[in-house]
Amino acid sequence: MERLVDGLMSDDSEDINDDEDIEGMGDISSNSSEDSSDESASDGDNDRNSITEESKAGTSADGASSHPDNLLLDEENEVVKAILSGKQLCRNHPPSIILEDMITDICFHPIVDTIGVASITGDIYMYKYNNEETNLVSTIELHLKACRDIEFSENGRILFSAGKDLCIGITDVETEKLTRLYEKAHEQPVYTMTIINEDVFATGDDDGVVKLWDLRQKGNEPIFSIKKVEDYISAMITNRDAKYLVCSSGDGCLTTLNIPERKMHLQSEEYDEELTCLGLFKSERKLLAASSKGKMYVYNWGEFGLHSDEFPSISKAAINCMIPVTENIVITGGENGIRATSLFPHRQLGIVGQHDFSVETLDISNNGTLIASSSHNNDIKFWNVQYFETLNVTESVKGGKQKWFKHNLPSSEINNRSDFFAEL
Known part of the structure; x- marks a missing residue:
């Protein structure tokens, strides 16, 4: 620039300088004209008047x-x-991050403006960010194969990581030292994990096995293990009470565990599609599950046997990830980019942002103003979503569902055609 x-x-x-040269040439011409024969007075007057x-x-x-x-x-x-x-x-969001390796997961630090990035090589990259720049501050080499999931503890001092190498790593964020390693934690690669409290966390693998771990226990053995599905565990979630752990799977069902009693609580009916991701809404009273066919199912928390509401998909494209941005608005990522949906009333709000390829991961910053997304293009993009705090979800987009589907929200930085022509 x-x-x-x-x-x-x-x-x-x-x-x-060219103008000065032209003026200089004018002086030369005037000097040479003095040597030439004088023209008639009338012609000179006419020329001067013309000039x-x-x-x-x-x-x-x-x-x-x-x-x-x-x-x-x-x-x-x-x-x-x-x-x-x-x-x-001033920019209202950080610039993009581009890696040489495929990105497998991203996670914002809960206290400082740092984001962790897991890669297919097993390394974890730490980036500091602000609205002007993103800087790589450290690279932590933890796993021998793809690191599939990373999570910060609530105070941000511990980094949990799990990967395809069957290992779970516990790392001190400040020193970047590996404080504990669970070798061969699963018989199959770990697909996902979640932190339940400061001592207990859970992991799920490609074979449908769910395990609970307690950092206070010595050794590498889980405090509980269960297998109730045949396909991979896609996501796990709990609420502040930490009584139930809800697990979604490629089998198309929800499996709920009673954490204090360390036993299975309930398993839902089986859907004819994979359940891919989970989110909590309405002060943790509602659970949302999304599917590989773009549907979203709403459950009352504690009633996990059958959904209470169902939101059909507009395009039937897979939803790979979701993140709540308010108590009523969910942002989803998938083959149709990054989209926002109001749950109650149910309404497609529009496009939050775009990638060249399918969106695979989403996370929200510690102050709730930014979300980050990644795709198979090895890029991480940031979107300022602060406008959702004042967005009126009752106002519909004119033109029906197809207009909703194509509607660009402020963070997308792309104008809607109707808005453009309205200004003419």
């Missing part, structure tokens, strides 16, 4: 010249002003 400004300014100086009229015509009412060279200078000066003004504008 600075080079462009400098280039424009240098062009201005060249034009000014005077032309110069008047070439000067605007405010005294500015309309000479083509001067107009070009004015235009270039306006461009320079626009560029300088644009540089002064």
Whole structure:
């Protein structure tokens, strides 16, 4: 940007020098004309009158010249002003992060402005971010194969990680030292994990096995293990009471465990699609489960046998991940990009952002103003979603469901065609 400004300014100086050269040539011409024969007085008067009229015509009412060279200078000066003004504008979200390796998970730090990024190589990258830049501050080499899930503890001091190498790592965030390693924690690669409290966490693997772990226990043995499904555990979630652990799976059902009693509580009916991700809403009274066919099922917390409401999919494209941004609005990521949905009333709100490929992971920052998303393009994008705090979800987009589907929200940075033509 600075080079462009400098280039424009240098062009201005060249034009000014050209004008000086032209004036110099005029002096030479006037000197040579003194040596030539004099023309008649009437012809000279006519020429002077003609020049005077032309110069008047070439000067605007405010005294500015309309000479083509001067107009070009004015235009270039306006461009320079626009560029300088644009540089002064503040971004409302950090710039993108691009990795050489495939991104498998992302997780915001709960206290400071740092985001952890897990990769297919098993490494974890720590980036500090602000609205102007993102900086890689450390690389933690933990797993021999893909690191599939990372989670920070509530106080941000511990980083939990699990991967395809069957291991679970516990890392001190400040020192970046591995404080504990659960080797061969599962017989199959760990797919997902969740933190229940400061001592207990849970993991689920590709074979449908769920295990509970207690950091206070010595050794590498879980405090509880259960297998009630045949396909992978896609997501796990609990609430502040930490009584129930709800697990979704590729089998298309929810399996709920009673954490204090360390036993199975309930298993839902089986759907004909994979259940891919979970979220809590309405002060943790509602559980939302999304599917590989783009549907969303609502459960009353504690009543996990059958959903109480169902939201059909517009495009039937898979929903891979979700994140609550308010008590009533969910942001989902998948083959149709990043989209926002109001749950009550149920309404498609529009497009939050876009990637070139399917969105695989989502997370929300510690202050709730930013979400981050990643795709198979090895990129992480940030979106400012603060506008959801004041968004009126009762206002519908005119034109029906297809208009909702194509509606761009402020964070997408893409104008809707109807908005563009409305300004004309």
